[in-house]
Amino acid sequence: MIVxxxxxxxxxxxxxxxxxxxxxxxxxxxxxxxxxxxxxxxxLHLALGLPQPEATVADVRETTPLDAQTVRNxxxxxxxxxxxxxxxxxxxxxxxxxxxQMALDVMAMGQGEGxxxxxxxxxxxxxxxxxxxxxxxxxxxDNEAGVEHISRYRLPQADLLLVVVTPGQAAQxxxxxxxATARQVGMGIxxxxxxxxxxxxxxxxxxxxxxxxxxxxxxxxxIELELQGRPAxxxxxxxxxxxxxxxxxxxxxxxx
Numbered sequence: 001m002i003v004x005x006x007x008x009x010x011x012x013x014x015x016x017x018x019x020x021x022x023x024x025x026x027x028x029x030x031x032x033x034x035x036x037x038x039x040x041x042x043x044l045h046l047a048l049g050l051p052q053p054e055a056t057v058a059d060v061r062e063t064t065p066l067d068a069q070t071v072r073n074x075x076x077x078x079x080x081x082x083x084x085x086x087x088x089x090x091x092x093x094x095x096x097x098x099x100x101q102m103a104l105d106v107m108a109m110g111q112g113e114g115x116x117x118x119x120x121x122x123x124x125x126x127x128x129x130x131x132x133x134x135x136x137x138x139x140x141x142d143n144e145a146g147v148e149h150i151s152r153y154r155l156p157q158a159d160l161l162l163v164v165v166t167p168g169q170a171a172q173x174x175x176x177x178x179x180a181t182a183r184q185v186g187m188g189i190x191x192x193x194x195x196x197x198x199x200x201x202x203x204x205x206x207x208x209x210x211x212x213x214x215x216x217x218x219x220x221x222x223i224e225l226e227l228q229g230r231p232a233x234x235x236x237x238x239x240x241x242x243x244x245x246x247x248x249x250x251x252x253x254x255x256x
Contacts, residue, residue, distance in 0.1 A: 001255050002139045002157065007164035008174035009145030012197045014039070015222060015232040016164060016245070017142040018047035022233040023242060023249045024138075025102035034094070034136040036129065037108040039144040045106060048099065049231030054092030056110025084131035099233070105136070109144075138252065146174065147181050157188035159255070162248075163211075164195045167203040175206075193248065216244040 005013050021035060037044035037053075045052055074083050085105075088094040094107045133139060141158075161182065165175040175194065182189060192211030196203070198218045205213055219241045225234055235242060 001137065001159045001252065002133065002141070003160045003162060003252065004141045004143060004158040005162045005164060006143040006178050007145070007195075008166075008171040011164045011166045011171050013145075013164050014044050014047050014142050015226075016162075016195065016197065016216070016241075017044060017140060018232040019235060019241060020245055020249065021048065021099055021102075021104065021140060022235075023245055024252065025100040025104075026237075027249060027253060029102055029253060030137060031103040032105065032136050033099075033102060034105045034107060034132065034139045036139060036141040037106065038141050040109060041144075042108045042110060044108070044142050047232040048097075048104075048106070049233050050097055050106060051095075053095055053106065053108045053110075056108040057093055058110030060088075060091045060093055079134075080131050082135060085135045088132070147177050157190075159190045160252075161189045161192045162195050163192065164197050165206065166196075166198045167200070172206050214244065214248055216241055 005017050007013050017035070021033065024033070035044060035048070040058075042053065042056065074080065085094060088107065089096065089105075094105050097104045097106060129139070129141075161179075163175045163178055165171045179192065193214055194206065194211055195214045195216060196205045197216045199205070199215055200218055205215055217240045219235070219239055221239050222232060222235055222241055225232060
């Protein structure tokens with residue numbers, strides 16, 4: 001199952017990704033799970049309370065052969081997905097961890113080759129993801145902010161597209177643009193959930209978008225954790241953010 005998380009910058013995508021993974025771990029999700037930090041800022045490991053990645057896709061794209069000729073000439077008994085996954089592990093791009101008892105691999109995209117240019121990195125990440133999909137029960141992608149990652153066609157499909165918005169008009173406008181762009185480029189999406197994040201009692205969720213609406217309240221505890229430099233997964237078990245995400249967790253578990 002591929003879950004792609006997207007939205008405007010500052011809407012809380014990375015924190016939600018980390019808490020969602022932690023809730024799956026709390027529910028004894030069988031795994032294995034791959035968490036992809038596709039934002040060049042590379043902060044998902046901080047939200048998960050994990051060490052900084054040893055290497056990123058950007059670091060090894062020239063030295064790790066992922067081309068078609070290489071994967072056609074694999075040793076007997078090797079599959080493309082396991083070959084690529086093992087290569088990425090050898091170079092430190094994919095790091096193995098455990099979140100509670102759940103096997104969790106983490107892969108980061110890293111920085112591009114020039115100011116504002118991530119084209120080759122995105123191509124390398126697309127190729128890597130395309131090859132390792134079958135090696136994982138769940139792939140969760142924390143995308144960079146905005147629309148560009150959709151138009152670059154990083155993955156041709158997603159089982160679940162989570163569009164994170166906040167009460168601000170700009171965030172909702174970006175969310176609508178992401179949905180429109182995904183349709184324009186022909187991205188196959190099995191289901192779409194709009195995650196209305198950081199809501200207050202006076203917030204009014206958007207009502208003109210297709211898909212499931214998940215309302216996640218603002219959490220002072222989560223803000224405090226961020227100010228203290230502590231990971232989002234340290235959020236208390238009964239925090240309203242965790243409680244709000246549990247229907248989504250249950251939906252992912254049913255697809256396991």
